Amino acid sequence: MGNFSSLNEFMPYPSRRSVVVGTRGMAAASQPLAVAAGIQMLEQGGNAADAAVAMAAVLAVTEPGSTGLGGDCFALYYEASTRQVYALNGSGRAPRALTLERLHREGFSTELPPFHPxxxxxxxxxxxxxxxAERFxxxxxxxxxxxxxxxxxxxxAVAxxxxxxWQRxxxxxxxxxxxxxxxxxEGRAPRxxxxxxxxxxxxxxxxxAxxxxxxxxxxxxxxxxxxxxxxxxGCLTLEDLAEHSSTWxxxxxxxxxHLKVWECPPNGQGLTALLALNILKGFDLAAxxxxxxxxxxxxxEALRLAFADAFRFIADPAWVDLPVEALLSETYAAERRASIHPQQALMQVSPGEPLKGSDTVYFCVVDEMGNACSMVNSNYMGFGTGIVPRGCGFSLQNRGLNFSLDPTHPNALQPGKRPYHTIIPALVTHAEDDALxxxxxxxxGYMQPQGHVQVITALVDDGLDPQSALDRPRFCVQVQEPGGRVALEEGIPKQTLESLSAMGHPIERISGMERALFGRGQIILRDRESGVLWGGSDPRADGCALAQI
Structure with a gap:
């Protein structure tokens, strides 16, 4: 099986997966072994938190080109007994010895090389x-x-x-x-x-352990x-490591x-998805x-506007005051919505004025009690820097690449500061009573809030099941490129491509293995009447959803 000339031979046809249903617990991830570990924890009497951490650790072993102990994590935990959502920020901070002055002295005035220590x-x-695990x-x-x-x-066995x-x-x-x-x-990736x-x-x-x-x-x-x-x-020290702490x-x-969409707050970019959804709810997408x-x-267009604000405002809230309440207000959403032309792409997208007058693993689990954990863990850019602490078996992330080197920007590099972070989990509850x-x-990367918007609208506006929502072809706005090229996945009708191009959107069609650009998702949905769980796993990855027996 390892002698195929092209990986495309493993995937000659579009996915036709069935949605997974179950009456007890369920887990979904990009690696089946991680899903099995999650289910194993549930069978041993553990809950969604235990299962999520077990899955994170197995993913660190089986998918080291996406995640690992050298990276960061974020989680949203839903506690069924209280119907409360808790946000865990497991992202790290810049070394105390790393300053803008130091970078400028060494010739880094505008940006760092992507894999620099x-x-x-x-x-x-x-x-x-x-x-x-300790809290829940x-x-x-x-x-x-x-x-x-x-x-x-x-x-x-490598998937x-x-x-x-891994070879890339x-x-x-x-x-x-x-x-x-x-x-x-022997110098190559496993096959x-x-x-x-x-x-x-x-x-x-x-x-x-x-x-x-x-x-x-x-x-x-x-x-x-x-x-x-x-x-x-590099300049990381033992003191930097000893001082680290997560935050709730x-x-x-x-x-x-009729639903409430939850995201972790900045320094993560979950705010981007919420900004876009706030704009879109003023349109009748279902029609x-x-x-x-x-x-x-x-x-x-809603995502272009949301990213303009995200790149302007998202930073470590321990260092800057962020106008989150104003950004998420109905008034501001209506203002941004009004700037969208129904037939013409925005040529220039600028951040608004709310105060006037973005390679990763995502996985989720729901237990028999109805607790849920939505979690994401990442190195960034695959193996991060690729630097491996001697004798440790994991690579170190390059999240500091997301700092701005502009001293006037809210996301400017500072010692001990967290950078703008792309990895974001999401949870959705019923607005009337916060039931899961x-x-x-x-x-x-920057596909994540775009993926959240596309699968949530598929679930809510179109009534799709989780697997169908994940199977649907996606778009990805290249938000860091001049002109904001829009990548469209194979399966989107030719007429749509032509019409979007006529509206002024710079279009590119993506097929084959390059579809990784559109991200890899997981969804577990709970029917509030029956308690039945419906799970889906992205066909663009190696994983699956699995129900507890």
Whole structure:
């Protein structure tokens, strides 16, 4: 099976997956082994928090080109007994020794190279896992991490899409990064179906299982991280790691029709999805053909406006005051909505004035009690910097690349500050009583809020089941490119492409493996009357949804 000449031979036809249904718990992720670990935790008496952390750890083993202990995490946790939503920010901060002055002295005045050791922020994933399990979980950390430790020790068969992107990471990052060879086999990525062992990562996970997050942020593991970063030319210190902490934040929400959509607050970009949905709820999307030019035009324009505000305002709220309430007000949404021309693309999109007068894993789980966890974990840009702490078996993220080097910008680099973050989980509840409706997420850089908008409108405006919502072809506005090119996935009608182009949208059609641009999502929806769970998993990934027996 590992000798196919092209990965496209694994996927010669469009997906025709059925939605998964169940009456107890359910888990969904981009790797079946992670889903199995989540279900295993539920069978052992654990809840959604235990299952989510077990899934995060298994994904760190089986999909290291997307996630791992060298990255960050965010989670939204729904507590069924209180119908409350809690937001966990597990993102790290810039090293204390990293300043704009230092960068300017070294010739970095406008941007950093993408894989430079200065882009390494403190990895927040480990603390996030431990904090989520400690606050809401039932099982011991040793029990939660057992599946990931076993897989790392004995090895696992690498999934096809994972192998493809692992090889890309080998060529772009790992072969050129300090100790990157720890994640390769004789200088290459493992092939599809090939067994990969990572005993170094197993050792790290065993230490965390025994001693908790302290094992990661102090002692030999922390020393390996710091020694490697400094050898590579970075400035992360033991003090930076020891000072790290997750934060529990008040989640943000907007009402979209009869539902309430929840996102983590900044420094994450979940605000972007809420801004766009606030604009779109003023249009009758359900009356428009889902893949018509008129429907996509409105969604594209709403997202352009939302990103303009996101890039202007999103930053670490510990450092700057953010006008979140004003940005999410009905008045501001109406103002932004009015700027959308029904037949013509906006040529220039600027941030508004609310105060006048963006490679990742997403996974979710719902337990038998109705608790839900929507979680995302990421390195950024695949393997991040590709730099591997010696003997640890994971690569270090490059999230610091998302800082602005403009000292006047709210997201300007500062020592100890969190950067603009692209990874965002979402939850949806019924507006009238906050009963759970769905755990939702679409991973993939700046595609993430765009994916949230597209799958939520598919669920709410069009009444699709989770699998159908994920199967639907997507668009992706290239928000960081001049002109904002719009990528359209194969399956969107030719007439729609032509009409959007006539409206002034710069269009590009995307097919084959490049469809990874459109992200990879998971959805678990709960029927409030029967309690039946409906799950879907993105056909653009290796994963699945699975119901508890």
């Amino acid at each position: 200065y882009t390494i922020t403190v990895p927040g994933a480990c603390a996030g896992w431990c904090d989520l 979980g039932r099982l011991s950390l040793a029990a939660i991490l057992e599946p990931s430790i076993e897989l790392a020790e004995r090895g696992f 096809p899409l994972t192998a493809h992107f 990471g080998a060529e772009v990052q790992l072969r050129h990064a300090l100790n990157g060879g720890e994640l390769l086999i 599809a179906g090939e067994v990969f062992r990572n005993p170094n990562l197993a050792g790290v996970l065993q230490q965390i 025994l001693k908790g997050k302290k094992a990661f942020y102090e002692g030999p593991i922390a020393e390996a991280i710091v020694d490697t970063v400094q050898e590579a030319g 934040d008040k989640p943000l929400s907007v009402t979209y029709h 428009l053909e889902p893949l018509s030019a008129q429907r996509l035009h409105l969604e594209i 409706f769905a755990a939702v997420g679409v991973m993939g």
